Amino acid sequence: MQLRSARRSIDKVDKEIARLINRRAELALEVGRTKRKGYKEGEGAVYVPSREKEVLKNVISSKSILGEEALKNIYTEIISACRNLESPTKIAFLGPWATFTHQAAIKNFGSSGYFIPVASPREVLLEVESGRVDFGVVPVENSNEGSVNMTLDMLVETDLKICAEISLKIEQCFLVKDSKSKILRIYSHEHALAQCRNWRLRNYPEAEVIPVSSTAEAAKKVVKEDFAAAIAGEASAKIYDLYILHKGIQDSRENFTRFFVIGKILTKASGKDKTSLVFTVKDKVGALCNILGIFNKNDVNLAKIESRPTKKKAWEYIFFVDLKGHIEDENIAKTLESLKRSCVFVKSLGSYQKA
Numbered sequence: 001m002q003l004r005s006a007r008r009s010i011d012k013v014d015k016e017i018a019r020l021i022n023r024r025a026e027l028a029l030e031v032g033r034t035k036r037k038g039y040k041e042g043e044g045a046v047y048v049p050s051r052e053k054e055v056l057k058n059v060i061s062s063k064s065i066l067g068e069e070a071l072k073n074i075y076t077e078i079i080s081a082c083r084n085l086e087s088p089t090k091i092a093f094l095g096p097w098a099t100f101t102h103q104a105a106i107k108n109f110g111s112s113g114y115f116i117p118v119a120s121p122r123e124v125l126l127e128v129e130s131g132r133v134d135f136g137v138v139p140v141e142n143s144n145e146g147s148v149n150m151t152l153d154m155l156v157e158t159d160l161k162i163c164a165e166i167s168l169k170i171e172q173c174f175l176v177k178d179s180k181s182k183i184l185r186i187y188s189h190e191h192a193l194a195q196c197r198n199w200r201l202r203n204y205p206e207a208e209v210i211p212v213s214s215t216a217e218a219a220k221k222v223v224k225e226d227f228a229a230a231i232a233g234e235a236s237a238k239i240y241d242l243y244i245l246h247k248g249i250q251d252s253r254e255n256f257t258r259f260f261v262i263g264k265i266l267t268k269a270s271g272k273d274k275t276s277l278v279f280t281v282k283d284k285v286g287a288l289c290n291i292l293g294i295f296n297k298n299d300v301n302l303a304k305i306e307s308r309p310t311k312k313k314a315w316e317y318i319f320f321v322d323l324k325g326h327i328e329d330e331n332i333a334k335t336l337e338s339l340k341r342s343c344v345f346v347k348s349l350g351s352y353q354k355a
């Protein structure tokens, strides 16, 4: 095929795609109007994570030479624009711009909507609780460094629900203003500093290490200071116009962070769900063992268990568990009922489709 005629064919296909996207947007608007009529109890939310996952699955099932990832990216943006047409979604995230949480938020919601950077996971959840935003995105756990304690504590304190889980591969970079300058100080979030500890000790053993509230905040510091470097993502280099001196400096190749989308809606079962619960047990011999027996008896698969101090009484702990299944599944619902009888305190943090 000649170049000219191939390009003409592309022009024709593009017009057809734009026409179909417009048709899709009209249908989304119609869905939006139905939702506003309060279709059925609990079905009025604009953002429906389970439906969006279903749409993506449907699209990916049609084979494309572009590959799954590219198709997913394109479609995430189409869904994002359609959702925004129904009603613009307000999303708070651990900022500033270009944090890994910001990237996770875009991976989940696409780039349409209002993204509002705030200074801590605590503030993200408070924004959602107050209704100033519809959803919040917070980091919850890194595959090498473990949990983000402030997120876990806030999930216990508020009555908000986990609506979706996002997993992001984390690649840390060493960002500087001037590639020739010596480095006296290294800024980053404590998790990022820990992920690159060995690399830093090998390469900059003398530099002072300064923890700050996020990787992007570290990048902002470097813009203003001389002899400083930040450990942050590539996105921070782009936004704050810094030079990437080294890339992929995390000590472990396998470096993933899980994030939660937090809101006030309950997510429907998809068949591939997880449920997060918190509970405290009575202070007596075999109490935890008894609780674990409840999971076992109901055939519930425990994906994770972790404890945190209750902060109410010394040496008293609250347990966080992730279960495989949805709160509406019979065995999970039964488990929750039994836990209520045996625990001092128990609460569901939400069911969501596995990332």
Ligand SMILES: C=C(O[C@@H]1C=C(C(=O)O)C=C[C@H]1O)C(=O)O
Pocket: 027, 028, 031, 032, 046, 047, 048, 049, 051, 052, 055, 078, 079, 080, 082, 083, 086
């Ligand atoms: C159109 C809808 O609203 C939103 C947009 C969706 C889409 O564009 O496919 C899917 C789910 C919702 O988050 C819907 O609920 O079906």
